[in-house]
């Protein structure tokens with residue numbers, strides 16, 4: 090037998106012969122008894138492998154004998170656990186909150202905020218209300234902890250010591266929290282946010298003089314498949330117009346006498362009443378005439394549906410405003426193309442366009458927009474900055490999505506230094522060859538008010554065109570025409586127009602672009618261009634990925650703006666505490 094069997098820790102001496110172990114059932118019984126005893130005493134024991142039953146006899150097959158475990162087992166001591174013990178002096182929640190915990194920062198900062206505008210929202214009378222400062226702290230801390238649902242906040246106020254401490258053991262239910270968030274904070278939260286930003290400015294964390302602006306789209310709390318499209322309404326109305334014309338033409342053929350003095354002014358459907366009148370005229374004229382079955386059916390359908398359809402279209406158009414779409418389950422949400430495209434089919438989703446301005450990765454301003462393009466949002470966004478801080482920023486840095494004549498001019502009018510690329514800026518930096526034939530690259534002779542064509546010949550002004558943008562901004566373009574393109578050796582490369590080449594030049598935009606180019610290529614401009622993506626874009630990353638906020642919880646522009654404000658506050662406080 091191996092030495093293993095003579096281990097000093099063993100509780101008994103084991104016979105040395107292997108055969109004896111295999112044959113002696115008594116010994117095996119003793120061995121098992123010995124194991125139980127060893128276990129009860131906490132001593133090492135022998136383990137027998139391969140015990141096999143054959144018929145009624147148990148034949149042990151000793152394959153391996155090992156010691157498990159080799160060392161002696163120590164006595165186990167457990168810490169005291171008395172869950173129902175009554176404490177003479179229970180610990181206060183204050184002692185349980187870490188000194189530098191985030192919840193303390195939220196508490197201290199919101200305590201310093203003037204909440205008079207919020208207090209004015211309470212009319213008084215009736216039962217007592219939960220204190221708005223407490224509810225504001227709970228909401229901000231909830232958004233800071235990725236707890237966006239009012240029901241989850243209600244649970245946290247009963248389970249989470251940080252929430253309990255912050256609320257002073259108050260336990261408002263989810264309805265109270267939600268009512269406070271969507272009704273009381275309306276028109277007030279932005280001033281609270283502004284005060285927190287001013288505290289950050291005082292503490293030297295950021296400056297309001299230079300801001301970096303960018304936008305992102307966040308999905309609305311709305312059904313993705315219940316939508317209304319402006320274009321579909323236009324198409325349906327034009328189809329209705331066509332069919333009305335056809336019906337009228339048919340009626341004129343069949344009932345010449347009845348309709349000879351009855352021609353309607355227009356077939357373009359403007360209102361339900363107008364459509365109804367035209368249908369009634371046709372119906373009256375065809376009364377008692379031999380009318381084809383198809384026309385009868387169409388007329389009946391028109392009578393039953395078109396006036397109602399017109400009413401519906403009018404209602405939709407009112408809700409659409411200047412938008413092209415809206416969601417039926419959140420009428421303020423517009424369908425937009427999102428970066429998060431999990432289906433990879435470019436599906437449009439109901440969303441809001443959130444515009445943020447930042448400095449040192451702190452949010453200094455936010456605004457909500459219903460249009461997907463960033464270009465149209467800058468004016469409103471900058472004006473909301475002025476409304477909040479009673480001043481404009483001195484410098485605004487934004488990407489090429491904001492580069493438009495309207496925005497450049499708006500910044501000039503407000504005496505703001507804009508560092509905004511236009512859509513050709515990056516191409517002009519990297520291109521190796523300048524397209525000398527492009528209308529943007531033609532030389533302008535300001536003295537003679539002439540453009541110089543690629544062959545060096547003058548192009549004379551022949552008129553001007555005007556355009557108004559979606560925001561109501563007026564643009565003016567002067568048309569210049571070359572004098573003699575026929576026979577020019579550069580004609581093939583220059584243009585494909587019939588006759589002499591005509592170009593339309595927007596001089597104001599040309600100058601504004603030149604100024605933007607100079608600024609962006611300066612040392613300061615290069616520094617701003619480098620800093621912009623590292624300043625504002627990480628905020629979107631933090632909100633969407635770290636805070637996992639990819640969809641608003643509330644519906645409607647006002648409520649969604651409150652949520653954006655809470656997110657912005659939470660972001661700033663978390664960064665302040667970091």
Ligand code: SF4
Nearest residue numbers: 542544571574577583
């Ligand atoms: S084709 Fe006409 S516009 Fe072009 S370079 Fe020749 S003359 Fe000038």
